[in-house]
Amino acid sequence: MAADFDIKYVAHLARLSLTPAEEQQYGAQLEGILGYIEKLKQLDVEGIEPTAHAVPLANVFRPDAARSSLSNEEALRNAPAKANGLFVVPKIVE
């Protein structure tokens, strides 16, 4: 399975730009880690329920009531670029 690990493709899925040197280094390291992880295939997990969460909690509800939250100004306080109370991003639609 690890043999068809395509680091360029996965890095694109993760929206990470990597230099060629990084691709080579992380690619080799991750091959080793994936090789180690293969050991999970030794186990028979037929009929075992997956655990997503270790504490068995049922749905947690609260009253559907309006509550105060961060102001627009506070929410934008750390924005790298902002204007007119909005985040500024590169053009999305031509």
Added chain:
Amino acid sequence: MTLHQLTLGQLAGKIAGREVSARAAMQSCLDQIQRVDGELHAFLSYDASDALAQADAADRALASGSAAPLLGVPIALKDVIAVRDQPLNCGSKILGNFISPYSGTVVEKLKEAGAIVFGRLNMDEFAMGSSTENSAFGATRNPWDLSRIPGGSSGGSAAAVAADECFAALGSDTGGSIRQPAALCGCVGFKPTYGRVSRYGLVAFASSLDQIGTFTKDVRDAALVLRAISGPDPRDSTSVPQAVPDYTAALNGNIKGLKIGLAREYMIGGLDPEVSAAVQTAVKQLEKLGAEIVEVSLPHTDYAVATYYIVATAEASANLARFDGVRYGARVDGADPTDLYCRTRGAGFGPEVKRRIILGTYVLSTGYYDAYYLRAQKVRTLIRRDFLEAFEKVDAIVTPTTPTAAFKIGEKSGDPLQMYLSDIFTISCNLAGICGLSLPCGFTQNPKLPIGLQLLGKPFGEETLLKLAHTYEQSTPWHKERPPLSS
């Protein structure tokens, strides 16, 4: 003994008895930081005037009759917990000049208990690492030997408490990030049961594994701080609605008849002989104090590291998607949004974070989800079941916290898999969602480095762990030893 060397409990008593002012206590920490932190690098930053203002407010509160349990006690935080109007970087460049717009629940709770909350403690970037070498702001050093790592990811928290720069610290533990550095720096590290402490205001790494916990100089201090920060929180729907006991009431020294499990799978090759000897001596001591030692089996132990590095990286790849250069943090401009995301993340994240995001993205990607992620979640069920079955026979399980004492800076940083394997004893606890602590149980001879004993407990079995740990601690000299740097 000088002021900064007191335990938190001793200091709180002296402040309440008006023998020491909160301002003097805070100043003693600032002086100690000034003296040793240039070499140690536990703190990324701290706001001295804010800390002293909080101290003055505590002294005024005392004068007007406040009996808050942690009144005037300085407590520092790992750089992953939000404090309103303070910087938050998670040891990463990608957050830029981020200033928190709100405080985490644990911060509010500490302040309600009267504590002075100050400082940002160094950590592996986004809590990913076991040595604090992955901080974008430089490594923290071990106060017992400055050529060695303090452990990680909460290395700054452990080093600061061990070097008496603060009276306690908070950290986060996703696979051992509290217990492992506590062991390597010689302090007490407590990872509560998942859901015991609210995660609101904790930057998420792996949400189903992350838990906030404490670094303290002794077990009583752990009970005091844990009581202050625990409890359900409407802002964290995974916090468990269970009453918080007075943990100090459990510290009665009576462990007669408690059953402690010794897991045969944890007696592995690669365990350092001095660590092994110290742990065996500690087990005998617990037996002498009245506990009954029972052999137990955790048959899926050998699969824990592989399971963890699938589950944790998968969750991290999703959680860290929010760092995209749009709403906060550093930005590298691009021709279109995708280009902006890729460049920002490529420039902002360090190597270990990139590796883990790539691994996590891969195990969740089409065609590989069932083979990796779903399979790991099933093995997680088996690991959790091992513990629940063992806990039908015993009240706690004892293990070494780490296979070796602190290693040298740079020794493992080139080989991520070797670094991951050093987490072998701590990782299962998070997968199972149970509680665990590490406390000092001896030293290696040459060089003199702390060794940690790990106790693992049932879900919400914090009181039993504290009772066992406290009884052991009070019968041994280890917690009284201070690193040469402290005095």
